[in-house]
Amino acid sequence: MKAVVMIDYGTSDVLQEQEIAKPELKETETLVEMFATTVNSGDHLMLSGAFQDIIPLRFPHILGVEIAGVVREVGANVTHVKQGDRVIGLTETGGGYAEFAVVEEERLTVIPSTLSFEETVALSAVGLTAWQALFQYGRLQPGQRILIHAGAGAVGHLAVQLAKQHGAYVIATARPENHEFVRQLRADEVIDYTTTDFGETVRPVDIVLDMVRDGGETERKSYTVLKDGGKLLSLVSPVIDRNPSVRGIEAQFVRVNPNRSDWLSLIRKVQDQKLKVHIDRIFPFNAKGITEAHRASETRGKKGQLLIARDR
Incomplete structure (x- = not known):
């Protein structure tokens, strides 16, 4: 074959x-x-x-x-x-x-x-990733605030829809040409990551879903917008759970099953x-x-x- x-x-x-x-x-x-x-x-x-x-x-x-x-x-x-x-x-x-x-x-x-x-x-995998990240790893609850990086991407656009349907307040990052697309997915806020530092503009959130491959810059900055005891869920850093604990934040690599x-x-x-x-x-x-x-x-x-x- x-x-x-x-x-x-x-x-x-x-x-x-x-x-x-x-x-x-x-x-x-x-x-x-x-x-x-x-x-x-x-x-x-x-x-x-x-x-x-x-x-x-x-x-x-x-x-x-x-x-x-x-x-x-x-x-x-x-x-x-x-x-x-x-x-x-x-x-x-x-x-x-x-x-x-x-x-x-x-x-x-x-x-x-x-x-x-x-x-x-x-x-098969992308949908399962979004579902298990939100509900198995993140244990997302109605009313919680979640920041979804790359909200227009393969996992991101599904995660935005699922989180919003579950009653969460959804903030997503995206390139400017994708903002209208992400708004149509019903994100509450859309941030242009090419011009705006989300670390300085996002009010504290309960969960961050990170799928950005940029050498860890987005991951490091995501800690700054998380509430004490929040959850940082990564799709790109397999060893994130080895990081020293910061303010009780639970850092996890999402392994899809x-x-x-x-x-x-x-x-x-x-x-x-x-x-x-x-x-x-x-x-x-x-x-x-x-x-x-x-x-x-x-x-x-x-x-x-x-x-x-x-x-x-």
Whole structure:
């Protein structure tokens, strides 16, 4: 089968197409024919080498942690899904940038026929990240104040919607060209991070959700706007919980775990039109498209999700 692999750590330049053997299944695994995936922040961090101490890779390696496709084969002990099911899923290190991906049954959930792969693939990891960050790690409560960095981004635009629906007061940072988009998501305040120091303008908040890769500057400044005993939730700093405690602030790295109950909650919100996954661009599911998608992800200013999808 064809796969787009990374041959070393680096940028999108280390991605190339190769012909590899179709993987064999273990008893608890499924073979999913891939129809859509994304450029996930986890893919980016693994590609750059930022996670190599935590998740070392062997090359060539197939990225693509967000899975959307059709189950074609199942292992002997698989009971939750069957051949022909349309599914979304999340892998630990990738596998989605290929014609077929092997996924553990527990990392998949079935999606309804009324929703497309494009509508739901971003729920695989990005939606799950927003949900678990807010409600599992952050234990967000109605009336609390939350600062969401990169509010127009893949995770950010979903987190803004979910937090606002839960009754929180939502402050988001975004580039000026994305302000109207974030306001339409019902953020209470939108801050232009290119011209405004949020550390000097934001009144104390209960929670900060940080997904900005800038060498830790946003993380450091986020402490200054948190209330005593607040929560700093990071998607980019795996060792943030090793930092010395500051004013009782609970600093956590959000490690997303597959959870069918959470996925079903997200799917219901999409079905009920209470949650909108905004697609910035869709790239072809081939070597050129995947490379271009990664290049686009390395720039700032996108709104929502970058998808990689096959023509059907």
